[in-house]
Amino acid sequence: MRARAYVEGWESYPFERLPEEIGRADLIFNTVPALVLTSELLSFTHPQVLIIDLASHPGGTDFQAAQRLNRRAILPPGLPGKVAPKTAGEILARIYPPLIARLLERLPN
Numbered sequence: 862m863r864a865r866a867y868v869e870g871w872e873s874y875p876f877e878r879l880p881e882e883i884g885r886a887d888l889i890f891n892t893v894p895a896l897v898l899t900s901e902l903l904s905f906t907h908p909q910v911l912i913i914d915l916a917s918h919p920g921g922t923d924f925q926a927a928q929r930l931n932r933r934a935i936l937p938p939g940l941p942g943k944v945a946p947k948t949a950g951e952i953l954a955r956i957y958p959p960l961i962a963r964l965l966e967r968l969p970n
Contacts, residue, residue: 887909
């Protein structure tokens with residue numbers, strides 16, 4: 862994902878640098894489906910930040926902490942399918958078969 866961000870001209874940082882960099886962001890997109898935006902990390906954000914968590918369930922944002930800190934954080938479920946259903950379907954159709962094949966290879970005979 863960081864390589865894609867670079868190609869698109871966006872800034873991205875390794876997780877270790879987030880505490881020192883996150884306060885500069887006006888808009889944060891999270892795609893990691895594990896808790897990344899913790900209460901501690903959210904405390905470094907500025908009050909006007911908007912966090913859009915695009916990760917699969919359960920998301921990667923501590924939404925209760927965001928609310929306590931008065932930060933605007935949203936989890937728009939199913940967003941890819943709602944705004945680009947054909948493209949989302951094509952991507953899933955391309956990704957799922959190899960994943961299923963790999964899982965089946967791991968099953969005992």
